[in-house]
Amino acid sequence: xxxxxxxxxxxxxxxxxxxxxxxxxxxxxxxxxxxxxxxxxxxxxxxxxxxxxxxxxxxxxxxxxxxxxxxxxxxxxxxxxxxxxxxxxxxxxxxxxxxxxxxxxxxxxxxxxxxxxxxxxxxxxxxxxxxxxxxxxxxxxxxxxxxxxxxxxxxxxxxxxxxxxxxxxxxxxxxxxxxxxxxxxxxxxxxxxxxxxxxxxxxxxxxxxxxxxxxxxxxxxxxxxxxxxxxxxxxxx
Amino acid sequence: xxxxxxxxxxxxxxxxxxxxxxxxxxxxxxxxxxxxxxxxxxxxxxxxxxxxxxxxxxxxxxxxxxxxxxxxxxxxxxxxxxxxxxxxxxxxxxxxxxxxxxxxxxxxxxxxxxxxxxxxxxxxxxxxxxxxxxxxxxxxxxxxxxxxxxxxxxxxxxxxxxxxxxxxxxxxxxxxxxxxxxxxxxxxxxxxxxxxxxxxxxxxxxxxxxxxxxxxxxxxxxxxxxxxxxxxxxxxxxxxxxxxxxxxxxxxxxxxxxxxxxxxxxxxxxxxxxxxxxxxxxxxxxxxxxxx
Numbered sequence: 001x002x003x004x005x006x007x008x009x010x011x012x013x014x015x016x017x018x019x020x021x022x023x024x025x026x027x028x029x030x031x032x033x034x035x036x037x038x039x040x041x042x043x044x045x046x047x048x049x050x051x052x053x054x055x056x057x058x059x060x061x062x063x064x065x066x067x068x069x070x071x072x073x074x075x076x077x078x079x080x081x082x083x084x085x086x087x088x089x090x091x092x093x094x095x096x097x098x099x100x101x102x103x104x105x106x107x108x109x110x111x112x113x114x115x116x117x118x119x120x121x122x123x124x125x126x127x128x129x130x131x132x133x134x135x136x137x138x139x140x141x142x143x144x145x146x147x148x149x150x151x152x153x154x155x156x157x158x159x160x161x162x163x164x165x166x167x168x169x170x171x172x173x174x175x176x177x178x179x180x181x182x183x184x185x186x187x188x189x190x191x192x193x194x195x196x197x198x199x200x201x202x203x204x205x206x207x208x209x210x211x212x213x214x215x216x217x218x219x220x221x222x223x224x225x226x227x228x229x230x231x232x233x234x235x236x237x
Numbered sequence: 238x239x240x241x242x243x244x245x246x247x248x249x250x251x252x253x254x255x256x257x258x259x260x261x262x263x264x265x266x267x268x269x270x271x272x273x274x275x276x277x278x279x280x281x282x283x284x285x286x287x288x289x290x291x292x293x294x295x296x297x298x299x300x301x302x303x304x305x306x307x308x309x310x311x312x313x314x315x316x317x318x319x320x321x322x323x324x325x326x327x328x329x330x331x332x333x334x335x336x337x338x339x340x341x342x343x344x345x346x347x348x349x350x351x352x353x354x355x356x357x358x359x360x361x362x363x364x365x366x367x368x369x370x371x372x373x374x375x376x377x378x379x380x381x382x383x384x385x386x387x388x389x390x391x392x393x394x395x396x397x398x399x400x401x402x403x404x405x406x407x408x409x410x411x412x413x414x415x416x417x418x419x420x421x422x423x424x425x426x427x428x429x430x431x432x433x434x435x436x437x438x439x440x441x442x443x444x445x446x447x448x449x450x451x452x453x454x455x456x457x458x459x460x461x462x463x464x465x466x467x468x469x470x471x472x473x474x475x476x477x478x479x480x481x482x483x484x485x486x487x488x489x490x491x492x493x494x495x496x497x498x499x500x501x502x503x504x505x506x507x508x509x510x511x512x513x514x515x516x517x518x519x520x521x522x523x524x525x526x527x528x529x
Contacts, residue, residue, distance in 0.1 A: 051415070076417035088412035090405055092523070101405050104398065105417035149416070 004029040004157060004189050005050070010058035012042075012049045012213075019045040020056070021213040027157070027206070032183045032190045034200040034221065036235060037210035043193040044085055046210070047159045051075050051082050062157070077105055081150035085161040089142050091135030095126055098134050098145055102152030112152070119148040122178065140171035147175070151182065158182075160192040164199065172196070176203050197235040201225040209234045243371050244487040250376035251445070251459075252483020253383035257438035258453075258460025259467065259475035260390075261431040266469050267407040268427040269320065271331045275338035276435055277457030279315075281450060282342050283308040283436030284443050285350050288357060297360045301440060305433045312432025316425045346450040357443035379441045386437060387476060394472075403427060455502055459486065462505040465512050468522020477520065482508065 005027040012020040020042050027033045035043050049056040051072050060067045062078050076082075081102070090098050099119055103112045120127035123144045129137060134145060143163055150158050163179070164172040180203055183190050194200035201207060201221045209217035209224075217224065217234060224230055231237055258276060265273045273279075283304055290300035319338065323331050361378030365371075394400040406413040406423035413420050438460075439453060446452045463482040467474025482505065490501050512519060 053411075053414075071419075072414040073417050073419050076415065082415045084412065084415060088409060088415060090409050090412060092408050093404065097401060100398075100401060101413075101416050101418075104402055104405075153416070 001028045001030075003027070004031075004063060005191065006059070006061040007046075007050065008059040008061075010046065010049055010056060010060065012045050012054050012056040014045075014054065019054075019213055020049060022058070023210070023213060023215055025208050025215055025218065027189060027191055029156075030183075030187060030189055031206055032180070032192070032204050033206040033208070034204035035191065035193045035208050035210055036195075036197045036200060038236075039195070040212075041210040042213040043210055044161055045213075047082065047084075047161050047191070047193055050159065051080065076153065079153065079156035080159065081153045081155035081157070082159040083146045083150045083161060083163065085165070087142050087146040089134045089137075089145060091133065093134055094131050095134050095137070095145060096130045098149050099126075099152050102149035103154075105153065111154075115152055115154070119151060122151075122182075123148055140167050140175070143167060143171075143175060144178075147178070147182075151186070151188070155188055157189045157191065160190065162193055162195060164194060164196045172199060179203065197231075198225075198237055239371070240491065241488075244491050245484055246372045247376060248484030248487035249480055250372065250379045250483070251442075251486070252463075252480035253379050254438045254442045254456060254479075255459045255463045255482050256476045256479025257383060257386070257434050257441075258457055259463035259479045260387075260472055261435040261438070262460055262464045263467075263469055263472050263475040264427050264431040264434070266464070267472075268424045269324070269331075271328070271335070272461070272469075273431070274332075274335040274457075275342060276431070276460070277453030278339050278342040278346075278450075279308075279312070279432055280435035280439035280456075281453045282346055283311075283432070284357070284439035284448060284452070285346055285450075287436070287440050288355065288443075288448055289350075291358065297358060301360075304436055304440065308436040309429040309433045312429040313425045315432070316428035320428075321421065321425070343450050350450070352450055355448040357440075357448040359444040363444075375444060382437065382441060386434065390434075390472075399426075458502060459483075459505050462508045462512075464519075465509050466519055468519025470523050471519065471521040474519055474521030 003026050007026065008024050010020050010023040011018060023042070023046060035046060037043050045054060048054045050060055052067065052070060052075060053072050062080065067075055090101060096116065099116050100112065103115065106112055125141055126145060126148060134142065137145060163175055167175065176199055179190060182188050192200060192204065201224060204221040207219065207221040207224050208215050217230060261276050262273060286307060287300045287304035290303055291297060295303065315338070319334055323334055359375045361374040363373045363375050366374045366377040394404055402418045403423045403426060406418050406420040410420045442456060443452065459482055463478035464475045466482060467476065467478025486501055486504060489496050489504050490498060496504065
């Protein structure tokens, strides 16, 4: 198995405050990896640091190429799609425009048109609402839209920040089912940050646990889910 | 009745210019959240450039197009040199920047072309339009050019990829970067387009107000009034606001005793204040709700 994303000794800062303290992990091509941890552990910061949205030091390599000194908008061009916390919906634009924006760096207009249709097949509710302003969608629908927007890039790696946040449990099940399907069928590697450890461990193959800006535990998702001691001390369930 | 129709049509004609200025102001406001106080002076300078080109023997429409291109480039240059470094600076620093720009452009124009009033040609002539005394051909031309411009802009923002990218960058900059849009260049592009739109307004109004370095002072205040009335967050609102302010100005000047030409400008200011008190988001603007 080849390593797709390799993060070494990552340190990130918000002004004077250090949020990550030498964090290292890697993600294999084709895998669905999850980063777990409590509020404020540094999960979101890790994703933001990978996309160079926060001041950081250390090495981030994607497919063997360093990402450190590239701008956020440039990193997208490597095929890394980031679904930020809060979904980042373009609320004043239509659903279809949101999807087109996901593919704004692509040049193949015919491919974009067919990919929009593919997204409507994945997420039928988006097709029903394609001319509607995205801000009028429900939370679950907006999360679907955010995932679809990210897929419009035809990414090799998708970064998802708390996709379950604020969603009803049934909607979360749906969404995670779709993520698993995208990972298997479209061969998109996924790095998902979650507070809902139980669900994330069911979905993922690899897992890392973060505490105060450091990796404190890593391994096979099933093993971690089955280890009661780890569950109780780190994941709280 | 004829006086009324005449005043409304004339109002629509000058309203077209206010609409252009308001649109230029709104485009920059959307991109950087600041009001460009120097928008009028930039338009005035562009108009002088076109006048100079015509003095050198270049025909009107060639000078018109050339001026648009030069204004576009100058707008981008102003953003790159002056306002990009101020992007993260406090509001007052930006305001100082705009005032500096205002003073620099105004004095340079005076220095280069002096402060005497100059005649500015119209390509439409000033005969009665279609034999009707209600409106002149130049006024009809002002409306026509503005409508063409608005249609072009609508098409650009609604149906082109770069227009889509510019809208995205203005509405949610962080998400725009995450889909790969270079938001910094989108802002520069917005400046270029706003400057070119201002140039159109300047070149169309110059035959009416005559060409001189302070020609856009009043026009810009009406442009601000139009932008505030329509809502600073809505380009469509800015345009509607422009036409409304133009008509309102003329009717108030004609029918409210004692207003006349002298008190028209305070009316624009009164309008700005009333809108800000009664409906701060304007007719078509969105309320910006900030989470704390």
